[in-house]
Amino acid sequence: MVIAxxxxxxxxxxxxxxxxxxxxxxTGVTLSVRRGExxxxxxxxxxxxxxxxxxxxxxxxxxxxxxxxxxxxxxRLAPEERGFGMVFQNYxxxxxxxxxxxxxxxxxxxGLAKAEIARKVNExxxxxxxxxxxxxxxxxxxxGQQQRVAIARAIVIEPPLVLMDEPLSNLDAKLRLEMRAExxxxxxxxxxxxxxxxxxxxxxxxxxxxxxxMRAGEVRQVGTPxxxxxxxxxxxxxxxxxxxxxxxxxxxxxxxxLNVIVGGVSLAGTPVDGAGEGSVVAAIRPxxxxxxxxGPISVRVESSQYHGQDFYCSGRTDDGAELYFRSEKKVxxxxxxxxxxxxxxxxxxxxxxx
Amino acid sequence: MSDRxxxxxxxxxxxxxxxxxxxxxxxxxxxxxxxxxxxxxxxxPFAYGFVLSFEPKKGAWFANYAKFFSDPFLYDTIExxxxxxxPATLINVLVSIPVALRVRRMRxxxxxxxILVIPITLGTVLIAEGLLNYLGPxxxxxRTLMLFGLGQIRLVHNYTGVMLSLILSGFPFTFLLTxxxxxxxxxxxxxxxxxLGAKARARFWTILMPLLAQGLAINLCLSFVQTFSVFxxxxxxxxxxxxxxVISIAAYQAAYEQYDSSMASAIAMIMxxxxxxxxxxxxxxxxxxxxxxxxxxxx
Amino acid sequence: xxxxxxxxxxxxxxxxxxxxxxxxxxxxxxxATVLVNSFGxxxxxxxxxxxxxxxxxxxxxxxFQLHDVLIVTFEVVGAVVLFSGLLGxxxxxxxxxxxxxxxxxxxxxxxxxxxxxxxxxxxxxxTVLYQARLGGNMSGVILANLVPxxxxxxxxxxxxxxxIDPRVEAAARVFGAGTGRLFIHILIPLLAPGxxxxxxxxxxxxxxxxxxxxxxxxxxxxxxxxxxxxxVYAAGVRAGQSIxxxxxxxxxxxxxxxxxxxxxxDPTQIVTRAKREATQL
Numbered sequence: 001m002v003i004a005x006x007x008x009x010x011x012x013x014x015x016x017x018x019x020x021x022x023x024x025x026x027t028g029v030t031l032s033v034r035r036g037e038x039x040x041x042x043x044x045x046x047x048x049x050x051x052x053x054x055x056x057x058x059x060x061x062x063x064x065x066x067x068x069x070x071x072x073x074x075x076r077l078a079p080e081e082r083g084f085g086m087v088f089q090n091y092x093x094x095x096x097x098x099x100x101x102x103x104x105x106x107x108x109x110x111g112l113a114k115a116e117i118a119r120k121v122n123e124x125x126x127x128x129x130x131x132x133x134x135x136x137x138x139x140x141x142x143x144g145q146q147q148r149v150a151i152a153r154a155i156v157i158e159p160p161l162v163l164m165d166e167p168l169s170n171l172d173a174k175l176r177l178e179m180r181a182e183x184x185x186x187x188x189x190x191x192x193x194x195x196x197x198x199x200x201x202x203x204x205x206x207x208x209x210x211x212x213x214m215r216a217g218e219v220r221q222v223g224t225p226x227x228x229x230x231x232x233x234x235x236x237x238x239x240x241x242x243x244x245x246x247x248x249x250x251x252x253x254x255x256x257x258l259n260v261i262v263g264g265v266s267l268a269g270t271p272v273d274g275a276g277e278g279s280v281v282a283a284i285r286p287x288x289x290x291x292x293x294x295g296p297i298s299v300r301v302e303s304s305q306y307h308g309q310d311f312y313c314s315g316r317t318d319d320g321a322e323l324y325f326r327s328e329k330k331v332x333x334x335x336x337x338x339x340x341x342x343x344x345x346x347x348x349x350x351x352x353x354x
Numbered sequence: 355m356s357d358r359x360x361x362x363x364x365x366x367x368x369x370x371x372x373x374x375x376x377x378x379x380x381x382x383x384x385x386x387x388x389x390x391x392x393x394x395x396x397x398x399p400f401a402y403g404f405v406l407s408f409e410p411k412k413g414a415w416f417a418n419y420a421k422f423f424s425d426p427f428l429y430d431t432i433e434x435x436x437x438x439x440x441p442a443t444l445i446n447v448l449v450s451i452p453v454a455l456r457v458r459r460m461r462x463x464x465x466x467x468x469i470l471v472i473p474i475t476l477g478t479v480l481i482a483e484g485l486l487n488y489l490g491p492x493x494x495x496x497r498t499l500m501l502f503g504l505g506q507i508r509l510v511h512n513y514t515g516v517m518l519s520l521i522l523s524g525f526p527f528t529f530l531l532t533x534x535x536x537x538x539x540x541x542x543x544x545x546x547x548x549x550l551g552a553k554a555r556a557r558f559w560t561i562l563m564p565l566l567a568q569g570l571a572i573n574l575c576l577s578f579v580q581t582f583s584v585f586x587x588x589x590x591x592x593x594x595x596x597x598x599x600v601i602s603i604a605a606y607q608a609a610y611e612q613y614d615s616s617m618a619s620a621i622a623m624i625m626x627x628x629x630x631x632x633x634x635x636x637x638x639x640x641x642x643x644x645x646x647x648x649x650x651x652x653x
Numbered sequence: 654x655x656x657x658x659x660x661x662x663x664x665x666x667x668x669x670x671x672x673x674x675x676x677x678x679x680x681x682x683x684x685a686t687v688l689v690n691s692f693g694x695x696x697x698x699x700x701x702x703x704x705x706x707x708x709x710x711x712x713x714x715x716x717f718q719l720h721d722v723l724i725v726t727f728e729v730v731g732a733v734v735l736f737s738g739l740l741g742x743x744x745x746x747x748x749x750x751x752x753x754x755x756x757x758x759x760x761x762x763x764x765x766x767x768x769x770x771x772x773x774x775x776x777x778x779x780t781v782l783y784q785a786r787l788g789g790n791m792s793g794v795i796l797a798n799l800v801p802x803x804x805x806x807x808x809x810x811x812x813x814x815x816x817i818d819p820r821v822e823a824a825a826r827v828f829g830a831g832t833g834r835l836f837i838h839i840l841i842p843l844l845a846p847g848x849x850x851x852x853x854x855x856x857x858x859x860x861x862x863x864x865x866x867x868x869x870x871x872x873x874x875x876x877x878x879x880x881x882x883x884x885v886y887a888a889g890v891r892a893g894q895s896i897x898x899x900x901x902x903x904x905x906x907x908x909x910x911x912x913x914x915x916x917x918x919d920p921t922q923i924v925t926r927a928k929r930e931a932t933q934l
Contacts, residue, residue: 403777
């Protein structure tokens, strides 16, 4: 194997912040990345994830805080001195160079011999499965192929870290699924650490070893996909991870659980992070709110969308709250159904924590 | 030879509909007045001048051209004009590159571009008059030089004066054009190059210049064509009987002092030909450089 | 991009800015010289004139018959603006909306008068105009000045028209508007800012257009810039201060219209708009 990532132990972000005038794009981001890890930076538009990536790459200067690669402080270095590979959202392929020249660009900047460059470029082309497209110009390739060239260009320089800025957002749905698998395969093959920016929680869940959820410039939660899926730490993180139902209520203790009021009835839920009696928010995933004949909550169906396996529905409770749920059987607008949710799948957060 | 199925002949579409398939209808006719105008007042005079140049007052059909190329007073004008146009063009275009590179990072470019539009708007006549004052032996420029003990420099009624006026009136133009080409290059390309280890110099030569080459060629062509036609400043600010006797002066004299419109047309044709020659040269050189879009891919 | 610049990069940046400032400084000083001189009584051997007066303006007004010249200038410019609009806008519309055979050729036809400098085609043009008895008077001057401006309007307006959703026009036609009423009620109002911008640019360019007017004008049809040229040309005879006074009048005329134009138009468009089309060659 000719191409293998350079070794390092830890990339550390220490209170990294970036502001544009009065606007705080990033506040105190602290994170530690190990060699070979796949980290996803996940969040809605404007949460600062792309800013964080650009700071890591050196395309933006850090306003305060620092970035360390093992014992070396790197936030003062220009991008050309950091040696990280980067895949841009619009690929940024050099339009006047062939695919081979594009991929080999970083190597020629390092001053390698032509034969060596050719060897590594060949291998990179093989890894991304574009072996016969080497002499074409980027303009002659499809979106998915351009994507692969961008990835090849980033990995061929054997960087310790590969940065990806929403690389799949410009591809159609089918291609996106294919490329997701490809990216994971290449990541494991090369063994470099990858930091991947996305707003798509499905992508993050399927690709990452750890996910960093961001909002308004801050890190809200860091954890494995399983952690984030089943135990989001805050209501806003929960909402982003698909807990579409967020009901405000007052809670009462009931053993280890908390009873909240949903749709006028009492429902048992699991407290998160020391939530207690008082003002709370209960978060429930639509797929955890099941249609059950004897369920406690009564709703009138307002909309129902067919999705093949089941129906995505919304309904209104007697006290006017809107709930999103799934139904295996067909329901139509105006129907009355009863819903139930398992206590372990109702997460209760104290209001103050959000 | 296989049998062909017998088809019933298709209905003949009315002429109007058939023309509309080629986008030829009433709306297209709107372009006609302007087209006719340009043909009548541009193409025709040009063709007329071309033919006229071969109908000299006396002598064979090529007499005008023969006279031009046998009289040093006439053919030296070509050299004199090139001696002004080429350096001026090169200076204006080449200097515009580093300046544009700097300025594109500015956030408030509007003030600067507005200031630079003023020389273009004022025109060559005013600039010539202004420089006659300003660069004169007693003008502020020479006074400042004398203040610093650098002595006086002869800057008017000579080659230098005309050159300076060409730069003053030409640079804003080439600068604005270069700037617009530069800002058309996708910034993520340079960012990508940086992440791949390219320092500022390498980024300039491997990324910016190849993508700029197309625009530079256009810039050189337009700039050369403009400087080659220098006229009022060569007369007012230069030495029209000597070092800055440019080809436009020769054409003017033939037309308005010697009343020989045939000769004047011939000189205009020669002038046009020289310009065409250089333009073709520059455009042909483009083949060696990238010619496509300056973006970095989809998205 | 990136952190601290190196020393050599900073030096380079300073050098470039010094060059730009030097350029602007000299240019401003040049204009100032003309301005100061026009107000000076006598100016020999000193940094500033002996004292100041405004009599040169009165004298220039009389000597150069500025009143008549200004009227001629505005008549010429007004006619050029009007006709280039009348010819250019419909042509631009046709080119923007229809893709007829020969379209590339027509676009090339409109590009040529803009790319070829006025001197090269000016002399043959003047010859033809004199032959047609149009030389030496206003009509000749107006016609000559229209040659570069009609294509200019066409090329500047095409992108503006392309920006208008063709479906808006389709809707108008569905509701019964013929081409004439389409223009009057729909297109002109929507295009008004673009037309205004284009015509203002034509105005500014025509005031400063020297060569074409120079070759086709007679004694009664000189525009301000041509009159200025003749004044400077015969400078030995007249007082330099009154020439400068005339130059100041010229500057004011152009600058005023430039400032008005800049309210509607980005400065770079004066230069690059139509020239960008040349890249498609």
